[in-house]
Amino acid sequence: MNRKDVIRYITVFLITLTLFLSATWLSSFLNGRKLEDVKNIQDKISIDILSSETQFQLLQEFSCKDVSATSLSGELNDLAKKISFSEENIKNQDQVIELKxxxxxxxxxxxxxxxxxxxKCRVSVVPIFYFYTTEENCSDCVRQSAVxxxxxxxxxxxxxxxxxxxLKLSALESxxxxxxxxxxKLPAVYMNERLYTGFQSTEKILKTFPELEKYRIAREKAEAQLEAQTKLGN
Known part of the structure; x- marks a missing residue:
């Protein structure tokens, strides 16, 4: 083996080693960032839960003019998204179960x-209870969740x-x-004092609750009036 071949082999080895070490460092860095992001999500969920529980206590003390049907819906929706993120990114399922x-x-x-x-306040609220399980055991649960x-x-x-x-939780079991x-028989949707099993379409749910469309029309009308008043004020 001549000197040029030795130099070439050493050069190839050094380049390969550099690429390997760079890839290892990058993978470690990204995994560290991912774990940090997940930890931040967990901490944020804990704070949001405490905040929402405090809101429950406050809302019970306020008069009807201080509350609305959407008083806590935003917080619940945000928490649902964070729980979903945690299910996909936290490997420790015990932590995910506790959050759920x-x-x-x-x-x-x-x-x-x-x-x-x-x-007490005649607020427009339409509740639906939705029960699901894993995608492996319930092919329609993903579609139902999306609807x-x-x-x-x-x-x-x-x-x-x-x-x-x-989920092993006494209140849920009740x-x-x-x-x-x-x-x-999952997915299962309990609405309007009746249990429906299997996939429920958007059309069927809206047919079960025709008042939703009335609420939407009234809400859009009120928003349009408010916008018109704001323009006049300006």
Whole structure:
């Protein structure tokens, strides 16, 4: 082997080693950032849950003019997105399960509070209870979740309470017994005092709650009037 070949082999080796070390460092750096992001999400969820629980107490003390059907819906929707992110990114499933338990209890508390507000203040609230399981055991659950998420975005009066059927939580188990939900008939949607099993389309849900469209028209009319008054004021 001549001197040129030796130099060439050494050069190739050094380049390969440099690329390997760079890739290892980059992978380690990205994994570290990912873990840091997940930890931040966990901390934020804990703070949001505490904040929402405090809001529950405050809303119970306020008069009807201080509350609306959307008082806590934004917080619940944000928490749902963070829980979903955690399910996809946190490898420690025990942590995810604990977060889902907190969120499930928060939803039940929200429902009980909204029932009191609806009775006392005549606030427009339309509750739906949705029970799901893993995609492997429920091919329609993903489609059902997408439909309910879209409807919740279109109609603020609609409050969708989503629960993992397999979550070991006494309060959730009580709901399952009350609504007579079966693990072999998921997805399951309890709405308008009736349990529906299997996939429920957007059309069927809107047909079950015709008042949602009335609420939407009234809301858009009020928003248009407010916008017109604002323009006149300017």
């Amino acid at each position: 338990k907190y969120y499930s209890l928060l939803q039940i508390k929200d429902y009980l509070l909204m029932e009191k507000i609806r009775s 309910l998420t879209e409807l919740r975005g279109q109609y603020p009066e609609l409050r969708v309470y989503s629960f993992d059927y397999n 709901l399952i017994k009350i609504f007579k939900v079966e693990d072999t």
